[in-house]
Amino acid sequence: MHKNHAGERLLTEIDFARLSNLRGAQLPPELLDTLESLDLVPSREIPPDIITMYSQVIVEDLESKKRQKLTLCYPADAEPHQGFISVLSPVGASLLGQREGAIARWRTPNGEACAARILTLLFQPEASGDYTT
Secondary structure, rough: OOOOOOOEEEEEHHHHHHHHHHHHHHOOOOHHHHHHHEEEOOHHHHHEEEEOOOEEEEEEOOOOOOOEEEEOOOHHHHHHHHEEEOEEEEEHHHOOOEOOOEEEEEEEOOOEEEEEEEEEEEOHHHHHHOOOO
16 A cells, blocks of 8 residues: 655655544545555654654745745644645645655646755654654
8 A cells, every 4th residue: 555665755654643533524535545655664763854643844935035934734723824734725736744844746736837945854743752642
């Protein structure tokens, strides 16, 4: 079920379990593809530069150079205007499992291609010792 791409995108086992429980919420194709391609690791073994659920990042749009602080969250906590981005959104699905320094790519609902560099991972729950969020 999971492809082995050493050094590529990773996901904690707990995030995978919780996201799998959202499947009844009609997961978007981008997220389904992401879940199928990520390597799973125990929460205590996730590197501190990987975006997990509730990670906070600074991203820079490759075209406009605009920077934004985003927090990757579950749909119930999404507040896009405050930077809380649902994992079910194209942007959220593109960030999940990425490393600091990587380029996240997604398509808007109207099909426009977008990309942003992940400049800084400000906070990752697992790096702070929280393995259950």
